[in-house]
Amino acid sequence: MSFATTDLCDDHPELLEDGRLLVLPPVFKHWGQHRRFCGPITTLRVFEDNALVRATLEAPGHGHVLVIDGGGSLRRALVGGQLGLLAQNNGWAGIVIDGCVRDTDELNACAVGIRALAAIPQRSARQGVGERNGRISVAGVAVSPDDWCYADADGILIARQKLA
Structure with missing residues (x-):
């Protein structure tokens, strides 16, 4: 996994121009x-x-990135330490959350990449309401299943295909 988001942007100006490569706003913390x-x-x-x-993180991740449209809520955490461990142990490459996390010391001990808007101590509800594998919006950017996510210290990219 050798890439830099800056190089991907520089190497693919045509994809940036036509919308097949998108840059998420710089609002996510690591x-x-x-x-x-x-x-x-x-x-x-x-x-x-x-x-x-x-339920999603309990299944094998096969190197996927879980991208969560949490509506940008800053009131409840969608991922905490237990879910960070599930992501690590089940082979997820990372998690990007348009929402919050908690248990940040535990998350920082997990061998996985996590981006979210903020940390908050209040846990989420557990009603099972939501939608899996649909087109979503994260920080105003459309994301579809099987798009590709590239994240590093400079930012997060969403690509419509795997980039070389």
Whole structure:
């Protein structure tokens, strides 16, 4: 996994121009041990409810990146330490959350990359409400299942295909 988001942008100006390569706004903070991660995307849309997040992370990740449209909520955490461990142990490359995390010390001990808007101590509801593998919006950027996510210290890119 040798890439830099800056190089991907420089090497693919035509993809940036026609919208096949998108840059997420610089609003995400980093947790977890992996600052750099990439993979095909699995999507979730949930709002202040992480039951589907848990169910998804309990399954093998096969190097995918879980991208969660949490509606930008800053009121409840969608991922905490237990889910960070599930992501690590089940082979997920990373998690990008348009929402919050908690248990940040535990998340920082996990061998996975995690990006989210903020940390907050309040846990989410667990009703199982949401949608898996649909087109979502993260920080105003459209994301579809099987798009590719590339994340490093400079930012997060969403590509419509795997980039060389």
